[in-house]
Amino acid sequence: MVQLSTSVYLLGGLLGLFLLSPVTMAPTPASMCTALKTLNGSLSNRRRYMKHNFPINYKIRVHYEEVFKLSNINRMRLHVEGLDELVLQRLWFQVNRGVLKKIIRVMPERHPSRQYTTELERRFRDAEGVFVQSHPAEVFQQELPESIQDTWDHLTEEPSRVPESSWRSASPKSLLDNLCHTMHCLFSECFASTETKRDCEYFKETPPVAQDVTKKEK
């Protein structure tokens, strides 16, 4: 019995090595999902930390592309030819890395939500690390569809060069709501509850026609 479990462990270890080995580089949905579910766990406290510890109607300045909702994703799915799901996932990481950075930047060292948010960012980066590791490096060098590349370039533009009309105000809570909802749909294999599925399906079937990024939070 003891021996059996030892060999099971050994086998598990070898399998682990095999999965981590750079030669195979196969996507590892399981570890990706673990990281994202951990992030999802932290996000469940977002109301407490992103709403209650901020003044009413508190908003921060973000690129309009950083108001990144399901409707935006679905519009891209409809209008960008040959759009790979992986590209959307990369964009999701790019957008939300910036969003988290901006939220942290407005909080003084002793802000009651500071610790929560830095922890959230750490978990986000963990997930990003797993994401990057679980795909071959070439994937990240592939040329992006033009409109996606444009979005990408705007996001990484030097802030002083961003025209005034390209900024939006958004509450920290609404930004994290977007992060959470889009995560559930872009990584739906990790969040397969019927409820999530229905939300994502709904948007797939009836894509919103016009974008209203200035719409206020509910």
Ligand SMILES: *[C@@H]1O[C@H](CO)[C@@H](O)[C@H](O)[C@H]1NC(C)=O
């Ligand atoms: C994600 O978090 C929500 C709470 O915000 C929870 O209801 C849901 O079960 C979580 N999903 C997974 C797959 O962990």
